[in-house]
Amino acid sequence: MGELSSYVGGIAASLGSLSYIPQVQKAWPRGSTQDLSLGMLATLISVSRYG
Template sequence: MSSILPWVGGFAAVLTSLSYIPQVRKALPRSSTKDLSLKMLVVLTSGLGLWIGYGLLKGDWIIVLANSIGCALTATVLGCKIRDIRGEDSA
């Protein structure tokens, strides 16, 4: 049973990490993040960063890798959201 655990964790990591890709694709065009919450993106990106730290402390590469990908993708969406907010303020 324990030999299947890394595979289950790895598959879960791939699915959850890649789930952010459609949101990134939607957020990349300017003014496309109006329906996204800034607070949610800050909290989610921060939480994923903390999971990276947790994974490093535990020495669990699946946790580190999955959350690094997720954090990079959500940080991209967060960056797009901030870009769009700044664009609204200067308009």
């Protein structure tokens, strides 16, 4: 069971990291970070740090 949870955790971490890409794609051409969600960033950081 431990090996399965490692795979599931790796997939979850990858999907969590990829979830921020659409916001970056929106902000990059505009050259403004005001489009980035501070709540989303805080959630990703807290989950990766304490998850």
